[in-house]
Each structure stands twice: as structure tokens, then as C-alpha cells.
Amino acid sequence: MIHRQIQRPTGAFIGASWLALAAGVIAFVVGLWNASMALNEKGYYFTVLMYGLFSAVSLQKSVRDRLEGVPVTGLYYGLCWVSLGLCVMLLAIGLWNATLALSEKGFYAMAFLLALFGSVAVQKNVRDLALLGDSHDAREPVAES
Template sequence: MSNEHDAVLDTEKQKEPPKVKVERKEGEPTAAFKGASWGALLVGVTAYLIGLFNATMELNEKGYYFAVLVFGLYSAVSLQKAVRDKEDGIPVTNIYYGISWLALIISISLMGIGLYNAGSIILSEKGFYAMAFVLSLFAAITVQKNIRDTEKARERV
């Protein structure tokens, strides 16, 4: 009887579709983390830009906040790369490392000073721009880190 039971179980196992397992290399971020990072970047930048588009401020003021966002995103990614290069033993000049830090500090300062002095923007809008800006910077750093980690993990093979 146990032979018949085993035969039935074997037949049932053969009917199950094979499980597809995506192989992730050691050190590579999960697909969920990569997706969450890209999603956060998309949400942050999109929300910021929609807020700018719908704002009642002058066009030159909108241009200022757009330029600060682009500058902030670039400086955050540049700093992350410089820090990571130093950690990995890749040569980074002190001037580039310092400029990367300075650029990020300046972009955050420009956003803070701009929002503080913006008389035409109500406090809740200022908070919205600040949060969308910070989310965008953090997400840009995370996306760049994920790309680098993925490349590094694939090189190991």
C-alpha cells in the first residue's frame, strides 16, 4: 500500500509547475529594494515637479527651485560615488571629495534659504517641497548604490 501511496505522491509532484527562482548574486540588492528605490526617486521628483508646475510663483522662482533640485540630485550622487570609491580603495582626489561635499551642502542650503525667504509660499507648501527634495536626494543615492552593488556582484562571477 505504501508503494501505491508513493506513486500517487510522485504523480502529484510531477503535475506541479516548476518553481522559478531568480538567482541573485552575493552582494546584489533584492529586486524589491531596487524597485522601492526607483519608486521613491520617481515619487519624490514627480511630486516636486508637479508642485512646481501647479505653483503660483513666478517663472524665475520656479526655475530656481528646479535648478536646486537638479543640482542637489547631482551633488548627492557625486558624493555617494566619491565616498564609495574611497571605501573601495579607488583613488579619489581630495579636491573632488571636498567639492562633492561642498556641492551637497550648498544645494541643501539653497533649498533651505529659498524656502525660508519665500513669502509667497505657505508653510505647508514649504514642508512639501522640503520633503520631496529630501526624498529625491535619498532615493537618488540609493538608486546609484544599487546600480553599483549590482555591477560589482555581477563582476564577481
């Protein structure tokens, strides 16, 4: 057994992670709210955002599970990668074909990527804190491969 040191995330990193997630999601949703596009287009972009957040968190969890020796099937791991790639591709295709100004397209792309980054960072922090419990210096046994 290898003992791996789990570091407690700093308050600054936790705050920055939540801020990135909130800023990305809020900016994207406010942009949709104010956009002069049909309701079905707004629904499409909102669904891609939610799908992207879920797939990014699922992929991050699967990667971390594998690193920690938690069994993750190859099929699920592959589906996580395909899912994340698919939602990024759906956003890119949607924006490419949208009748929006280039600045608006860039805004949606950056807000989307910021939200994805934030979701992964928040999930990492939540998991680290859950593994640590109340301890500041915990060691977790990890099986050798």
C-alpha cells in the same frame, strides 16, 4: 588583498529606491508646475533640485570609491560635500524667504530630501549590480590600506 563580499540588492530594495527617486522628483516638479510663483522662481527651485541630485550621487560615488580603494582626490571629495551642503542650503534659504504657506514649504523640503535619498539608493544599486554582472556571489579584491 582583502576580498569583500558584494551582496546583490533585493528586488524590493531596488524597487523602493526607484520609487523614492520617482516620487520625490515627480512630486517636486508637479508642485512647481502647479505653483503660483514666477517662472524664474520655478526655474530656481528646479535647478536646485537637479543640482542636488547630481551632487548627492557624486558624493555617494566618491565615498564608495574611497571605501573600495579607488583614488579620489581630497579636493574632489571636499567639493562633493560642499556641493551637497550648498544645494541643501540654497533650498532652505529659498523656502525660508518664499511667500508660500508653511505646508507648501514642508512639501518642497520633503520631496527634495526624498529625491536625494532615492538618487543615492539608486546609484548604489546600479553600482552593486554592475560589479556583480551576472553572478549572484561575486568577490571583489580590495586593496588594504
